[in-house]
Amino acid sequence: xxxxxNPPARGFPPSEFEKRLVRAQTMMAQEGLDALLxxxxxxxxxxxxxxxxxxxxxxxxxxxxxxxxxxPIAVIPEIGAAxxxxxxxxxxxxxxxxxxxxxGVSLLAETLREVAGRDxxxxxxxxxxxxxxMPLADYARLRELLGDLEFGDxxxxxxxLRMVKSxxxxxxxxxxxxxxxxxxxxxxxxxxxxxxxTDVFRAFKIECLKQGVDDVSxxxxxxxAGGYGDIISPPSGRALEGGDVLILDTGCTxxxxxxxxxxxxxxxxVDDGARQAxxxxxxxxxxxxxxxxxxxxxxxxxxxxxxxxxxxxALGNAVGRxxxxxxxxxxxxxxxxxxxxxxxxxxxxxxxxxxxxFAPGKVMVHEENLVVREDGPELLSRRAAPELPVIG
Amino acid sequence: xxxxxNPPARGFPPSEFEKRLVRAQTMMAQEGLDALLxxxxxxxxxxxxxxxxxxxxxxxxxxxxxxxxxxPIAVIPEIGAAxxxxxxxxxxxxxxxxxxxxxGVSLLAETLREVAGRDxxxxxxxxxxxxxxMPLADYARLRELLGDLEFGDxxxxxxxLRMVKSxxxxxxxxxxxxxxxxxxxxxxxxxxxxxxxTDVFRAFKIECLKQGVDDVSxxxxxxxAGGYGDIISPPSGRALEGGDVLILDTGCTxxxxxxxxxxxxxxxxVDDGARQAxxxxxxxxxxxxxxxxxxxxxxxxxxxxxxxxxxxxALGNAVGRxxxxxxxxxxxxxxxxxxxxxxxxxxxxxxxxxxxxFAPGKVMVHEENLVVREDGPELLSRRAAPELPVIG
Numbered sequence: 001x002x003x004x005x006n007p008p009a010r011g012f013p014p015s016e017f018e019k020r021l022v023r024a025q026t027m028m029a030q031e032g033l034d035a036l037l038x039x040x041x042x043x044x045x046x047x048x049x050x051x052x053x054x055x056x057x058x059x060x061x062x063x064x065x066x067x068x069x070x071x072p073i074a075v076i077p078e079i080g081a082a083x084x085x086x087x088x089x090x091x092x093x094x095x096x097x098x099x100x101x102x103x104g105v106s107l108l109a110e111t112l113r114e115v116a117g118r119d120x121x122x123x124x125x126x127x128x129x130x131x132x133x134m135p136l137a138d139y140a141r142l143r144e145l146l147g148d149l150e151f152g153d154x155x156x157x158x159x160x161l162r163m164v165k166s167x168x169x170x171x172x173x174x175x176x177x178x179x180x181x182x183x184x185x186x187x188x189x190x191x192x193x194x195x196x197x198t199d200v201f202r203a204f205k206i207e208c209l210k211q212g213v214d215d216v217s218x219x220x221x222x223x224x225a226g227g228y229g230d231i232i233s234p235p236s237g238r239a240l241e242g243g244d245v246l247i248l249d250t251g252c253t254x255x256x257x258x259x260x261x262x263x264x265x266x267x268x269x270v271d272d273g274a275r276q277a278x279x280x281x282x283x284x285x286x287x288x289x290x291x292x293x294x295x296x297x298x299x300x301x302x303x304x305x306x307x308x309x310x311x312x313x314a315l316g317n318a319v320g321r322x323x324x325x326x327x328x329x330x331x332x333x334x335x336x337x338x339x340x341x342x343x344x345x346x347x348x349x350x351x352x353x354x355x356x357x358f359a360p361g362k363v364m365v366h367e368e369n370l371v372v373r374e375d376g377p378e379l380l381s382r383r384a385a386p387e388l389p390v391i392g
Numbered sequence: 393x394x395x396x397x398n399p400p401a402r403g404f405p406p407s408e409f410e411k412r413l414v415r416a417q418t419m420m421a422q423e424g425l426d427a428l429l430x431x432x433x434x435x436x437x438x439x440x441x442x443x444x445x446x447x448x449x450x451x452x453x454x455x456x457x458x459x460x461x462x463x464p465i466a467v468i469p470e471i472g473a474a475x476x477x478x479x480x481x482x483x484x485x486x487x488x489x490x491x492x493x494x495x496g497v498s499l500l501a502e503t504l505r506e507v508a509g510r511d512x513x514x515x516x517x518x519x520x521x522x523x524x525x526m527p528l529a530d531y532a533r534l535r536e537l538l539g540d541l542e543f544g545d546x547x548x549x550x551x552x553l554r555m556v557k558s559x560x561x562x563x564x565x566x567x568x569x570x571x572x573x574x575x576x577x578x579x580x581x582x583x584x585x586x587x588x589x590t591d592v593f594r595a596f597k598i599e600c601l602k603q604g605v606d607d608v609s610x611x612x613x614x615x616x617a618g619g620y621g622d623i624i625s626p627p628s629g630r631a632l633e634g635g636d637v638l639i640l641d642t643g644c645t646x647x648x649x650x651x652x653x654x655x656x657x658x659x660x661x662v663d664d665g666a667r668q669a670x671x672x673x674x675x676x677x678x679x680x681x682x683x684x685x686x687x688x689x690x691x692x693x694x695x696x697x698x699x700x701x702x703x704x705x706a707l708g709n710a711v712g713r714x715x716x717x718x719x720x721x722x723x724x725x726x727x728x729x730x731x732x733x734x735x736x737x738x739x740x741x742x743x744x745x746x747x748x749x750f751a752p753g754k755v756m757v758h759e760e761n762l763v764v765r766e767d768g769p770e771l772l773s774r775r776a777a778p779e780l781p782v783i784g
Binding site for chain 2: 010051052053054056057058059060077078079080081082083086096097098099100101103124125126127128129130131132133134135136137140153155201202205206209210214215216217218219220229230231232233234237251318319320321324329330331332335337339340
């Protein structure tokens with residue numbers, strides 16, 4: 001495990017964005033696209049470096065147009081001009097937003113017309129894991145204004161681009177993983193029997209911030225006697241009791257990049273069923289790690305982990321997959337499922353997340369983060385203990 | 393100002409959701425809708441109470457169908473079944489997600505067919521401030537599967553419902569406002585000359601958590617000599633200097649409801665331009681507060697505030713509005729603009745957010761949160777000081 005004691009540099013040099021652009025334009029040429037239209041937070045940030053929490057306001061749409069042979073053009077609300085002006089983007093077109101009559105639609109249409117001509121082809125992401133972050137009625141109006149342009153699905157392009165990370169991206173994810181690994185190591189002093197779940201969550205969030213993460217963007221979990229029932233809920237007001245198993249699953253960010261892993265803790269006398277389930281998902285992770293290398297598929301990784309859990313009598317898995325990509329988002333393509341034949345490549349950052357129902361209403365989930373290297377996996381999270389850690 | 397020393401109860405009683413449903417179905421009847429289709433986080437939560445940070449994962453779509461005469465039906469990934477099972481919803485239909493071939497689309501189509509019949513009308517939000525949170529290609533497939541159903545825009549319904557808050561909703565927002573007011577009152581001990589912006593942000597996040605907020609979901613701002621240049625950026629690494637003005641604008645949550653207000657602080661000798669700009673936006677807020685009452689419009693509120701700033705020589709405002717609604721989202725309808733003729737009603741929770749460029753590249757923004765009552769505004773944030781607070 002590499003140590004990452006110093007924070008990596010924030011932002012990226014222009015060369016990072018130039019490389020992304022060249023890769024995009026190469027694929028655009030193959031697919032005959034004259035322009036890419038992007039409107040969601042990670043897509044806009046990927047091509048521009050525009051980083052702001054302001055996306056949490058749903059009011060205003062934001063657009064980036066990637067031409068076939070020039071730098072990206074930002075078509076954005078005026079409130080973002082100063083922040084976008086500090087990125088590598090030169091061509092920033094703004095309107096005063098919110099505008100209830102025309103919230104950037106005509107400005108976007110003009111820009112696409114300029115870039116794609118009278119009968120060009122525009123690609124935008126329409127597929128799995130993508131969203132149209134503009135009002136549906138505005139999208140319909142855009143299509144009307146540009147009736148002679150063809151619109152096609154560009155999911156494959158953004159997916160291929162974003163799945164393989166640069167070393168600068170990997171360093172940010174690795175750093176977030178190290179900080180959160182440090183925070184989890186404080187569990188013995190942070191958590192105790194009698195503490196409410198709400199206070200457990202609060203203590204852990206503060207610890208992660210003290211360790212140096214920018215934001216605790218995601219923290220879910222729960223506790224219960226001998227196991228927990230689901231892994232996506234906010235904390236209940238219930239106090240921890242002896243015999244409980246607690247899971248915390250967190251996505252903390254550094255410079256806009258996520259870690260995403262969990263840890264389980266027992267309190268007092270934990271029954272054997274939960275301990276054995278913990279050891280099963282630990283071994284499933286080991287089996288997954290043995291399979292991860294360039295050329296293996298997500299199906300291979302899924303099967304290696306599922307085999308261990310099935311042999312141990314797993315009753316199923318409501319999560320629907322055994323891990324996924326991560327980076328600018330908490331979860332990204334691909335997914336470790338029986339369906340996803342994505343071939344692993346060096347530079348992909350993924351989670352291994354074996355999980356199973358081990359008794360009615362009792363779930364056990366384990367998760368690690370890694371980067372695929374030429375010679376196999378490099379763990380980014382500090383490996384969990386092989387046996388359930390017990391506090392008190 | 394009311395004090396809110398004790399946290400309000402988490403969640404809502406079923407009666408809250410019954411009232412929401414009746415109001416929705418009354419409007420649905422007026423518009424001839426057989427079903428509402430909802431797929432974004434606040435929409436799903438509004439009708440079900442389903443609260444989870446899991447929405448940060450873009451992978452899986454989530455749906456709620458509201459029939460014209462029955463309780464909402466959840467059509468969701470299996471991973472959410474346990475969490476949804478704790479809400480008032482009875483009819484929960486799940487599929488194993490992610491499914492790259494059919495990620496809930498056929499199950500959703502069956503449900504809509506069952507509810508809307510062979511030639512019914514389905515409403516979904518398509519207008520300003522709404523998003524379709526499912527892949528565009530899946531939406532196209534849904535429309536194909538349901539070719540004989542009419543799809544119309546239901547923005548007016550969700551907007552009307554969500555703009556007017558219940559007392560239980562107001563209590564959650566008020567509590568978040570009180571906690572963050574407490575945190576801002578610690579500014580003199582939290583912030584100091586020589587501290588990096590990154591450390592300013594981190595210290596404030598930790599303080600808000602200690603005060604009792606669930607999450608510091610949104611924190612933006614910046615500092616500069618005699619003023620700051622924009623208000624949506626993450627912190628720079630720059631250290632605070634004497635003469636700086638710092639703004640922090642935060643949306644913290646309690647039980648899924650936001651506050652959204654900012655505070656300005658000077659350090660050492662701050663020049664007169666910034667002090668005067670602060671007093672101008674303070675007076676603009678006072679002018680806005682005088683206008684807020686049921687029956688006034690957002691245009692009235694806008695004009696009252698803008699008049700004060702124009703008279704003081706404001707050079708413009710890149711924000712595009714002078715405040716907005718808030719609740720389950722950081723920003724919601726309506727907007728205080730020259731266009732938005734929304735009539736204020738008792739129970740609306742809004743911000744007053746007068747802002748202006750007072751010198752080239754220098755912005756001053758002020759923000760308070762309030763609920764519209766029969767006799768005028770009730771402040772939820774603790775009123776800012778009338779003169780720029782100076783630290784050190």
